[in-house]
Amino acid sequence: MNAFQTIADRVEIEALRGEFTDAAMMRDRTRLASLFTPDGALRMPNIPIELVGREEIRTGGERLQDQWDFFVQTTHPGTVLLDGDTATGRAYIQELARTLDGRQGLNYAVYHDRYQRTLEGWKFTERVYEVRYLDTSPLAGTAPHTTQDPTTTPADTTTPPADTTATPTTPAPTTPAPTTLAPATLAPAASFTAPAPAEQLNRAAAALRTGGFTVEILDDAASARIRIKALVPEGASVLTGASETLRLSGIDEDINAGGHYDAIRPRILTIDRATGADEIRKLAAVPDFVINSVAAVTETGSLVLASGSGSQLPANAGGAAHAVWIIGAQKVVPDLSTALRRVQEHALPLENARAQAAYGMPSAVNRLLILNAEPRPGRGTVLLLREAIGY
Numbered sequence: 395m396n397a398f399q400t401i402a403d404r405v406e407i408e409a410l411r412g413e414f415t416d417a418a419m420m421r422d423r424t425r426l427a428s429l430f431t432p433d434g435a436l437r438m439p440n441i442p443i444e445l446v447g448r449e450e451i452r453t454g455g456e457r458l459q460d461q462w463d464f465f466v467q468t469t470h471p472g473t474v475l476l477d478g479d480t481a482t483g484r485a486y487i488q489e490l491a492r493t494l495d496g497r498q499g500l501n502y503a504v505y506h507d508r509y510q511r512t513l514e515g516w517k518f519t520e521r522v523y524e525v526r527y528l529d530t531s532p533l534a535g536t537a538p539h540t541t542q543d544p545t546t547t548p549a550d551t552t553t554p555p556a557d558t559t560a561t562p563t564t565p566a567p568t569t570p571a572p573t574t575l576a577p578a579t580l581a582p583a584a585s586f587t588a589p590a591p592a593e594q595l596n597r598a599a600a601a602l603r604t605g606g607f608t609v610e611i612l613d614d615a616a617s618a619r620i621r622i623k624a625l626v627p628e629g630a631s632v633l634t635g636a637s638e639t640l641r642l643s644g645i646d647e648d649i650n651a652g653g654h655y656d657a658i659r660p661r662i663l664t665i666d667r668a669t670g671a672d673e674i675r676k677l678a679a680v681p682d683f684v685i686n687s688v689a690a691v692t693e694t695g696s697l698v699l700a701s702g703s704g705s706q707l708p709a710n711a712g713g714a715a716h717a718v719w720i721i722g723a724q725k726v727v728p729d730l731s732t733a734l735r736r737v738q739e740h741a742l743p744l745e746n747a748r749a750q751a752a753y754g755m756p757s758a759v760n761r762l763l764i765l766n767a768e769p770r771p772g773r774g775t776v777l778l779l780r781e782a783i784g785y
Contacts, residue, residue, distance in 0.1 A: 400476060406516045407474050407509055411485045414518070415469040418455075427452040430518045431510055438523045438751045457667070464536075465754065466490040472504075479511040480519075487523075491755050492533055499746075499756040502527040528747050530756040586740040589723035589782045594693060598726050599778055601695030605767035608775040615643035618720045618777045622648070625718055625775060626683050631656040633678055633709050635686030638748075639720050639784030649685060656682075678705055684714035687784055689741045690725050690733035697721075697765040697776070698733045700741065704761040711763055718775045724782035730764070737762070744785045 410429060417426035427448040430436070436445045436454070445454040472484040485505040492498040506522040590598075599609040612618050622645055626632060632655045640646040650657045658681050662674050686706070690698040697719060701707055710717060727733050737759055749757040768774040 403476055403481070403511075403516070404474050407481060407483065408471060410509070410516050410518065411469050411472075411483075411505075411507070414521075415467050418467050419465070423452045423455040426455060430521075431512065434518050435520045436523070437520065443752045463492045464490070481509040481516070483507045483509065489754065490533065490535075493755055497755045497758070498533045499528065499530040499750060500533070501525055501529070501750050503751070523751055525747055525751045528750050528756070530746055586727075586736045587724050587782065589780065590726035592780075594726050595723060595778055595780065597693045598691055598695070599776075601693060602691070602697075602776055602778075605695045606771060606774070607695075607697075607768045608772065609778060610775070611778045611780065614779060614781045615639070615645075615720070615722075615783045618779060619643050619645050619648065621777060622685065622718065622720075626655065626685070626716075628654045629656060630682040631658055632683045632685060633658040633681040633706070633714065635684070635706055635710075637687040637720075637784060639687035639722060640685065642783055643720065645685065645720065675705070679708040679713040681709055681714050683716045683718065684709040685718045685720070686710060687720050687722070688725065690727050690736045691721050691776070691778070692730055692733050693726065693728050694730065695766065696730055696733065698730070698737060699763040699765075700737045700759045701761040701763070702757050702759075707761060707763045711765070712770075712773075716773055716775070718777065720777045720779065722779050722781065722783040725784075726778075734762070741785055 414426060414429055417423070417429065430448055430451055433447055434451070435447075436451050437443070443454075445451045466489065468488045470486040470488070472486050474481055474483040485507060487503040487505060488500075489503065490500050503523055503525045506524065507518060508520040509516050510519045595611055599611055602609045610621065612621065626649075632649050634640055634646050634649050634657075637646070640649075649655055650659050658677050662677055665674055667674065684706070686699070688697045689700045692698070699707065699710055725736070727736055742757065742759055746756045749755060765774070
């Protein structure tokens, strides 16, 4: 390859990265999707979010736009390594965002890229997004609300998928959490990562059983995955939470992609959110089974779930005919005050990073569900693991 061609390729790839940011800023998701090869992928591995193909990339982005008060993305030049008709590179990103309901934040991230020369010029074959820094402090600035330029694409009227804070499933606002959740004098969040010893698991299990829950103590997530197949009959309608525990264990994939159940989440994702909000609400509220994790379980027999929008909480609270919660050993805490602190100090920061990378906005604890007992015998099953999994 001659020197002129090398320079031309580098300039075109840098222009491609700039076009991506411009399309995002102008809310032109069709143009943004066109910057990828037909089978190109936009991935956020830690979320996990994976959009493959131009249509998924377009529609996935459009779910976010009506939520924005403002969104600013700046791309800084990174590296490009050419290899004939393919190339790899990195681009460095700074983002500021605030939504109409007050969610806000600043982050710095890296796009790890692969490129392909095509008849239409250089295109992305893959962009992998990695957050390196996240700050959810209130933003001091504001955005002027002027009439939109008619040459740009109007904001979509859809909303982000499901509820995502701690164990739940939609991105949640970053309004300050109640001060009662985080007494400054208590132990740091690092104490919330170690698996509970056997005696602590046994105390939690005994208290839960006293409260009417069915409890099984299992060795690990692999055992829970097998047990779920026995607990949930084929063909049942099942709602899964957006839980790291379910993702890492493979249970989420078993339910939503295995073909053995009437999986609610994939159905919800096909419904137009502007016209089908009531249908989505009803589907999520009363499935045969809800399978989820929790943010904390206490030795006194309480389960604590945290949410931004609350869309999954009705099924967990009692709307679902049956509920199964898979809980890693690190989530066992002595009492309710410690459970609330675990939500704020440990689960929320991790969920913030996940939601920021997935949806371009942070999360918050806007709704808490505390289950102190199960009044319907046989409805609620807790699979309490001896290993740590999820957060």
